[in-house]
Amino acid sequence: MSQKSAYNVAVVGATGAVGQKILELLQEKDFPINNLKLLSSKRSAGSKQLFKQEEIIVEEAVPESFEGIDIALFSAGGSVSKKLAQEAVKRGAVVIDNTSAFRMDESVPLVVPEVNKTDLQNHQGIIANPNCSTIQMVAALQPLKTAFGLKRIIVSTYQAVSGAGNEACNELANQSKAYLSGEEMEAQLLPVKGDEKHFPIAFNALPQIDVFQENGYTFEEMKMIEETKKIMHAPDLLVAATCVRLPFFTSHAESVYIEVENEDVTVEDIWKELQQAEGIVLQDDPKEQLYPTPLTAEGKQDVFVGRVRKDLDNKQGFHLWIVSDNLLKGAAWNTVQIAQELIQNNWLQR
């Protein structure tokens, strides 16, 4: 594919929580679009979406949908990606996939542009967008890894329900209203749509995101552990994760403990690196009660970091609080960033 001035773009899962944010960003960033195709499951096909004052009818995603498409942005669930991503590639499109379908494939770059954008050069048609909770963590930790070396990460997450889609947001709202009216809460979706049991999320905390693996960890926890090592090119980095779903709509927060390699790092050193880092906003002033929260991060593209503290016992240990909008940097914005990088660096062609 030679360098073009505008591209034929397909958004698969255009009616979903992430798909909607992708459409907003493509408009906001004035992405160079020639023709935009909106695709979805059969169920959502036929609905209309407004894009730059033009009405676009959402079509059912089938292999032929990708004829003539240059860039296909997938966020319609792992099974759709497994079925259609290769079909898109076969027809000449470059796929940026938001699901976990291909992330750990050795031939698929897993990219957070601020961390490893040069991995994009090696794509073979499919590029994977990492898990939402992974993206914000590696974006905040990469500058510290570069400056001080990084030995270890132990993270406990505080994750919003929108990570489980629009239906989960409705469930939280409905359960909250029921609870506040003294009515029984109905749980039909969370913690995991396809799992056997469902529990209320309103005024509660569920220590299960995605299904359990044989080793007792959830898939979400294993995604954070494995994706972090792959994105950071650090197979020996020690990573541990506990992932928890909480009753807020947007933004994931993370309590992160790290151990750096240097022994003489101060909180001020960490601040300095974060202040200079691309895509990171430092919000850390205890005297002013300044720290990021899910509500203040909502709608913003940056990753916010606060509560930076040196461990009281381990001089290589630090604690951080990392917050970002899970639908933006955690999903749609990282996807659009990847597409922008492919174009800017002339990396679309294989």
Add this chain to the structure above:
Amino acid sequence: MSQKSAYNVAVVGATGAVGQKILELLQEKDFPINNLKLLSSKRSAGSKQLFKQEEIIVEEAVPESFEGIDIALFSAGGSVSKKLAQEAVKRGAVVIDNTSAFRMDESVPLVVPEVNKTDLQNHQGIIANPNCSTIQMVAALQPLKTAFGLKRIIVSTYQAVSGAGNEACNELANQSKAYLSGEEMEAQLLPVKGDEKHFPIAFNALPQIDVFQENGYTFEEMKMIEETKKIMHAPDLLVAATCVRLPFFTSHAESVYIEVENEDVTVEDIWKELQQAEGIVLQDDPKEQLYPTPLTAEGKQDVFVGRVRKDLDNKQGFHLWIVSDNLLKGAAWNTVQIAQELIQNNWLQR
């Protein structure tokens, strides 16, 4: 004081969130009460409380209130304890104090009965009840410390608003209703009543509980760190904490990473110790999606543990999820347990 069959008991802060739970427990456990005096601030004095079908008028707490009292249970805030606890002791009462006023005093036992009840023997009139988030953690970890040795704790908390009192619960309910109706949320109390700025807690997470200390940690975090070492008699134990307030009413949850001393401990070994431990309920079966949550722990006196996993890199490392009702084991129930132990072991007298 010689052994009696029934005691004159004063409850200071009787109208508060913890005071109310203490009254419920004194009834439920048929605590041997001769005369019950309910005390409060001037503002709440005059209100009536039902105790075993008898109406008791709440009186303003003054030094003379403690004449003839054997056991005084304080939960009216640190300033009240600092003003009146010694007055109660002077008049012959043993004080069990729920505030942070005396916890780190060397002469004051800080007690979780399942962990260090024999410390009660050394009291000099005042006994401190630990911080809510500390109690449930040490209760769950002490059996593991005894069996396998304990080197290190890194905890991230998920704390309910009731830890900040009834007013904070009202604030969460009101903000939630406002948000769901599309109205602006009013924040007048959380994260810390006496601090300068207030932020919405509904559909949010606030990484500040209690005021910030000079070292960048909050007082809640320092309480967890210092109290844990004191209760466990482990000055060299490495403890780190990050404390976060969340939008649920009751029960604190904790994501806890520990390192034990033994190298060959398995998840099954941990399960076995927890199953045999007093006051602990193991709820850990990933196949059945069984794990504790704030809602399922609410109203129960036990400490619930689930999500026990061996760290994937460190063979001495384990991850646990610990949940308990912050008003019961975290406050009122631990207080009443201490009073029971004092009586049963004839440790009231100094």
